[in-house]
Amino acid sequence: MIKHFTYLLYTGLLCIASFSSVHAQQQCATNAHRNANLAANPALVQKRADLETFTQNWIADQQNRGQESRVVETVSVVVHVLFKNGEENISDAQIESQIDVLNEDFRKLNSNASSTASGFRGIAADTEIEFCLATTDPAGNPTNGITRTQTTVDNIGDTENWYSTADGGKDSWDYTKYINIWVCDLGDEGLLGFATVPDSADPPESDGMVIGHQFFGTTGTAANSFPNELGRTVTHEMGHYFNLEHIWGPDEGGCNEDDFVSDTPNQFTETDGCLSFPAFDDCTTSGNGINYNNYMDYSYDECMTMFTEGQKMRMLAALNGPRSGLLSNSCAPVVGVNDRPGLIQVQAFPNPASNHLTIQLEEGVQLNGHRFWLSDAVGREVLELAPQLMMSIDVSGLDSGIYFLRSDAGINATRILISK
Numbered sequence: 001m002i003k004h005f006t007y008l009l010y011t012g013l014l015c016i017a018s019f020s021s022v023h024a025q026q027q028c029a030t031n032a033h034r035n036a037n038l039a040a041n042p043a044l045v046q047k048r049a050d051l052e053t054f055t056q057n058w059i060a061d062q063q064n065r066g067q068e069s070r071v072v073e074t075v076s077v078v079v080h081v082l083f084k085n086g087e088e089n090i091s092d093a094q095i096e097s098q099i100d101v102l103n104e105d106f107r108k109l110n111s112n113a114s115s116t117a118s119g120f121r122g123i124a125a126d127t128e129i130e131f132c133l134a135t136t137d138p139a140g141n142p143t144n145g146i147t148r149t150q151t152t153v154d155n156i157g158d159t160e161n162w163y164s165t166a167d168g169g170k171d172s173w174d175y176t177k178y179i180n181i182w183v184c185d186l187g188d189e190g191l192l193g194f195a196t197v198p199d200s201a202d203p204p205e206s207d208g209m210v211i212g213h214q215f216f217g218t219t220g221t222a223a224n225s226f227p228n229e230l231g232r233t234v235t236h237e238m239g240h241y242f243n244l245e246h247i248w249g250p251d252e253g254g255c256n257e258d259d260f261v262s263d264t265p266n267q268f269t270e271t272d273g274c275l276s277f278p279a280f281d282d283c284t285t286s287g288n289g290i291n292y293n294n295y296m297d298y299s300y301d302e303c304m305t306m307f308t309e310g311q312k313m314r315m316l317a318a319l320n321g322p323r324s325g326l327l328s329n330s331c332a333p334v335v336g337v338n339d340r341p342g343l344i345q346v347q348a349f350p351n352p353a354s355n356h357l358t359i360q361l362e363e364g365v366q367l368n369g370h371r372f373w374l375s376d377a378v379g380r381e382v383l384e385l386a387p388q389l390m391m392s393i394d395v396s397g398l399d400s401g402i403y404f405l406r407s408d409a410g411i412n413a414t415r416i417l418i419s420k
């Protein structure tokens with residue numbers, strides 16, 4: 001049962017409805033699903049408690065070690081589009097726009113990062129997690145990481161049918177190796193989406209997240225979904241998937257339960273809209289106030305700008321614990337068919353770059369008759385390059401994000417970060 005919250009402010013005879021209608025009801029049903037699953041399956045309660053112990057120990061251990069061995073990890077996403085009507089059958093481009101947002105937000109390459117409130121900029125994190133649409137399906141066949149299923153079930157995301165092909169939904173791909181995202185109709189109750197926190201899915205095959213198609217990506221059916229039109233519903237739900245709580249904690253109002261993250265201020269309940277720094281509430285009444293820019297709050301998409309360093313460590317604990325199967329199924333884009341040891345080496349600098357990028361190829365590379373280009377994280381060509389051993393490239397027209405140097409000339413993969 002999904003709880004709905006209504007906010008009504010009465011002052012004498014005046015009724016001040018200062019919250020927009022979409023925010024008058026619960027946006028994220030992650031806690032409702034978790035609570036229902038744990039109530040129906042008490043073994044999960046102990047599993048979750050054990051996971052919390054693991055998480056705190058893992059974080060303490062990492063803090064003792066420093067950052068000696070950490071690398072950027074890329075995890076495979078499969079998007080299951082469930083549609084009854086045509087408009088719910090969203091385009092590949094809309095799906096790719098969501099993967100872009102995830103990569104920008106999780107790598108702190110989001111274009112609004114600079115608008116993070118001054119008191120919190122110092123703890124805004126690059127989580128070092130990247131996302132890619134799956135390139136290989138569970139049977140080992142090439143895939144674009146998208147499945148499409150027509151259904152006769154109304155509002156299928158608001159039923160228990162979404163994860164079952166037999167019931168009009170779509171069976172998950174191996175939930176230990178892929179992040180399964182079902183994109184569908186969630187009804188008109190103001191619900192944007194929900195995710196399964198680790199060790200809470202019941203049945204396990206329902207693990208992943210369910211997102212309303214109007215809140216997935218930034219184009220197509222999402223383009224007019226203000227204030228949730230910038231793809232941050234999925235950034236938020238991905239935080240839950242990697243074991244983040246709402247920034248106000250698992251309670252729905254109060255100061256006794258926090259979010260188990262040391263650097264996020266205690267917060268009473270969700271915020272709404274776009275607050276100004278500093279913002280205080282019943283739980284945090286001084287200092288920098290509450291972290292309303294956090295992806296795990298309910299602020300408008302345009303005002304969400306950050307995860308904290310503490311949240312990053314909690315997510316990395318999940319990635320190295322209950323989500324570690326993802327690490328064996330990375331889908332980092334392959335540079336042509338040549339991403340193998342022994343091929344020609346490439347240097348790119350500075351990396352990250354902002355306006356100019358230099359690419360230095362090893363002597364001996366065959367330039368004649370070969371193409372060189374930059375692609376974005378999902379493989380779309382964004383810039384063709386004139387082949388030379390030393391290429392000076394104007395990248396001022398590219399958005400912040402992750403790019404790859406690609407060629408058919410037998411070069412090794414080169415990941416390039418553009419950061420404005």
Ligand SMILES: [Zn+2]
Pocket residue numbers: 028029030236237240246
């Ligand atoms: Zn949530």
